[in-house]
Amino acid sequence: MQTDEIHHESCLETLKRLPDKSIDIVVTDPPYLMNYRSNRRKEKFKHIENDVDSHGLIQNYLSECYRVLKDNTAIYMFCSWHHVDFFKIEFEKHFKLKNIIVWVKNVHGTGDLEGSYAPKHELILYGHKGRSLLRENRIPDVIECPKVNPESMIHPTEKPVRLLETFIKNSSEKGDIVFDGFIGGGSTAIAAMNLERKFIGSELDENYYNQCIKRTTYAYSYQLSLFDI
Ligand SMILES: C[S@@+](CC[C@H](N)C(=O)[O-])C[C@H]1O[C@@H](n2cnc3c(N)ncnc32)[C@H](O)[C@@H]1O
Known part of the structure; x- marks a missing residue:
């Protein structure tokens, strides 16, 4: 099995090739199932692949993630509050849900400007296959972390490396393999490279795949500790 690889294909194709119980941690951020498009960056980013009606994809993905994870490991899955009911039900078909972590951002989004509160958080389902112990000091399930600077963003829903590092550090060891099928x-x-873990990922969109390859290759060649490149 090759590691430190990003594949330009559906995550389900990548997962098919992974042996049972071969992955140490899943940290993943599936499409939001809501035709997401940032109001602030209409010109910069297009709609995300599989962002509507991909409930079957998520169901198969979770079942495959369970198969490839080793026993006594952890999974972290971002999800929008709009569909947390669906994600939670599917997640709990396989994993023991331990927390719904709240990521509090430094700035709020838009939404219904006159009829709703300004959205400033995202949810992360955190669960176990078996039982996984936290490696670091226990922290609260509400985590403050700034969003990626819009100027340097290469993806409309790009997650901060520092936040992902918190999850990886807490639930894996150096040399372990991190999987993200929606990279x-x-x-x-x-985040995996910064923490000396290996990684396997996939991305369907050619543009994001190319950007991702550019970013990881750059990180490799300079052996940097990287946040927002
Ligand atoms: C919410 S975004 C992930 C953003 C990522 N966490 C980041 O920080 O840049 C979900 C990604 O999944 C990709 N995607 C959608 N369906 C896919 C599939 N079947 N296999 C692999 N990638 C897919 C989309 O193109 C999109 O880039």
């Missing part, structure tokens, strides 16, 4: 601009791979 977007590659933040999970950069």
Whole structure:
């Protein structure tokens, strides 16, 4: 099995090739199932692949993640509050849900400007296959972390490397393999590299795949500790 690889294909194709119980941690950020498009960057980013009606994809993905994870490991899965009911039900078909972690951002989004509160958080389902112990000091399930600077963003829903590092550090060891089937601009791979873990990922969109390869290759060649490149 090759590691430190990003594949330009559906995550389900990548997963098919992975043996049972071969992965140490899944940190992943599936499509939001809501036709997401940032209001602030209409010109910069297009709609995300499989962002509507991909409930079957998520169901198969979770079942495959369970198969490839070793026993006594952890999974972290971002999800929008809009569909947390669906994600939680599917997640709990396989994993023991331990927390719904709240990521509090430094700035709020838009939404219904006159009829709703300004959205400033995202949810992460955190669960176990078997039982996984935290490696670091226990921290609260509400985590403050700034969003990626819009100027340097290469993906419309790009997640901060520092936040992903918190999860990877807490639930894996150096040399372990991190899997993210929806790797977007590659933040999970950069977090894994910074922490001396290996990674396997996939991305369907050619543009994001190319950006991700560029970013991880750059990180490799300079052996940097990287946050927002
Ligand atoms: C929410 S975004 C992930 C963003 C990523 N966490 C980052 O920090 O850049 C979900 C990504 O999944 C990709 N995607 C959608 N369906 C896919 C599939 N079947 N296999 C692999 N990638 C897929 C989309 O193109 C999108 O880039």
